[in-house]
Amino acid sequence: MNIRISGGDLKGRRLSYEKSNELRPTMESTRLAIFSVLNSRPQHISNESVFLDLYSGTGIMGLEALSRGAKKVFFVEKNRHLCKKISDNLNLLDLEHKSEVICSPVNSFLNYGKVEVSHIYADPPYNFKEYNKLVEEIELNQILNNNGIIVLEMSNKSKDFIYKKELYDCDERTKGDTKIKFLIRKIKV
Numbered sequence: 001m002n003i004r005i006s007g008g009d010l011k012g013r014r015l016s017y018e019k020s021n022e023l024r025p026t027m028e029s030t031r032l033a034i035f036s037v038l039n040s041r042p043q044h045i046s047n048e049s050v051f052l053d054l055y056s057g058t059g060i061m062g063l064e065a066l067s068r069g070a071k072k073v074f075f076v077e078k079n080r081h082l083c084k085k086i087s088d089n090l091n092l093l094d095l096e097h098k099s100e101v102i103c104s105p106v107n108s109f110l111n112y113g114k115v116e117v118s119h120i121y122a123d124p125p126y127n128f129k130e131y132n133k134l135v136e137e138i139e140l141n142q143i144l145n146n147n148g149i150i151v152l153e154m155s156n157k158s159k160d161f162i163y164k165k166e167l168y169d170c171d172e173r174t175k176g177d178t179k180i181k182f183l184i185r186k187i188k189v
Helices: 028-039 060-067 080-092 106-112 131-140
Strands: 002-004 014-016 050-054 072-077 099-103 117-122 144-155 168-175 178-185
Touching: 028 060, 028 144, 028 168, 028 178, 050 060, 060 072, 060 080, 060 117, 072 080, 080 099, 106 131, 131 144
Parallel strands: 050 072, 050 117, 072 099, 117 144
Antiparallel strands: 002 014, 144 178, 168 178
């Protein structure tokens, strides 16, 4: 199957991926909506942005960020076959120098991979229930920089997530059966 980059310098480039029950690539219309919201905020993607794509799958969100001018993208995916495919696509697009593919479970990376980023995108499997723990690990390990943004993609039926209002402002959008939460880090004084 093919997936197409929806915006930026690489708009229209098609990449192949193998269809799998485990893989649920973010739809192009959802990607366009996410980047439209990001572009309308001070936290837009720029040549200073460092983007973290958690549960990368096809890597399309990180590739979208690179296409839109991000300085660097970290792709975190535990499936070795998918990591290889992401690396192959980065090489094909000549973007390997602006990226790093980490083949690791997300929680291991968050606890041991010392990075600081401006944007975090997380699209775990739809049956995922640990959004609170995920955001806590991001906070505890100081991965998101001051005034950064976390984008969480989840099932519209997901009700378990409660964000910390003292740390984040939240903007929520719905696209079909998908809920997208934008957690905007409040500036630490």
